[in-house]
Amino acid sequence: MRRVTATGWRAVAAAAVLAACTAAPPADGTPADGAVPVIEPVVLGELGHDPAAWTQGLQADGADLYEGTGESASQLRQLDPATGDLLRSAATPHGYYGEGITVVGPRIWQLTWRDGVAVEWDRATLTPLREVPVAGEGWGLCFDGTRLVRSDGSDRLRFHDPNDFTETGSVAVTRDGRPVGGLNELECVDGQVWANVWYTDTLVRIDPGRGVVTAVVDATALADAARRAGGNILNGIAHLRGDEYLLTGKHWPAMYRVRLEVPGPR
Template sequence: MRLLLARRVLCGVVLAFGVVACAPVVPAQHNGQHDGEQTDQGVGHAGSLPHLRAEVIRVLPHDRSSFTQGLEIAGGTLYEGTGMKGESLLRATDLATGELRREVELPDDLFGEGITVTGDRIWQLTWQEGVALERDRESLAELRRVEYPGEGWGLCSDGARLVMSDGSDRLTFRDPVTFEPTGSVDVRAAGAPVEELNELECVGGQVWANIWGSEEIVRIDPATGQVTAVVDASGLLSPEQRPGTDVLNGIAAVPGTDEFLLTGKYWPALFRVRFVPA
């Protein structure tokens, strides 16, 4: 069974430029992968899990034409992978200045998904095409393609292995060189499956995962698959920013800090946040 999200709105989130009032979700409508509709999927108030909220530290601009699928920071560069056939790309941006360093488009028949940096390489998933693209980190050029079964959603690296989601309640571990599977773990909260695991971020021995269709992010112990905390990331967008946007998706740890960058599909802003007790 799926866990149901009791939709909550976090009022009075303090941004760098003021206070954002509560607003209902107004999802955009698109024809594509897990897009367009805000659902009731999520963890909500499962058991006695620690509940956190996203405290906004700074608001940064974001290309609102980006259907964000993967977000990661490495070496002072913000890497972003986007989706939709005919629109998917991978870009590298200077984290400090926002200057675009490099950008490459995917072939029109590929729907881009999660990304991760590992050494001098970048892996980029595709949704239903069953291939992962290995890229040169500096040039972003495609080096090879590796096939995998099922769908590709989120991807991150813990330094020793890759962690991949496919929209189910399972995380699959993969070799960072061969992309071959090396194991898996089922994700549970209060004994129930947590499905729709989407964009991933590996940091501090934990895996953070966006729950597609919700405004929640969960922290997962990859050794056991147990959810160890739930983040309420609702209320980030103002009512003026909401029209034309899609779901929350995109989480990148800021190296050397306890902060993260959050964004969503077609969002006009990146939010630099810290997760604090709710």
């Protein structure tokens, strides 16, 4: 999402999200979604990351690594997966405010924040192919092999046809019956959806069929204060293989290769 650096807001938002992710079941008897594990990422290595990048989306696909950025320098970028160095980039058309990205075969879809469109790119040339209308705000985006999954900053995941972006349904996300809002950058992995939670260093894993949170990642210790100028927070998750991922944040100077070791069944 967009730049906000008020540390007071960050503290309030983080407290609200952690309360939603860890609170006891509601007093009205709503059934709990089950014991949700809370884990911390295990750091395996570190790559460079352009500190000028206001990261909105991050995805690894085969030997390729892509990043979508926002603010006034909204771009679609290809990065070197071994070093994090920028290989090539293209500005979003018409000065659109770029948001989440996802790879669909030879194409890349990129959301815009409030411009009301998604941009389809040619992956080989990083050339825009077309724009399609999208109702509401665009935040995070991923592809589960069949459908696109979009977040809009609320507690809802929205599903879209990957060919023309037609919205085909949605699901509200809860933890113990309570809404988990601020869903932002997304990553689809093995039928589950990982989501960065806006203005926190929390990730949640979501069962998109039921809309329930199945795991929580507390990544507050991932980057020290020196790497968080202006209070910039975690936003960027790319699945590599197995339980290995790349994590980064807005204007962070590094990406972290981590293991997310979630115990038990989903």
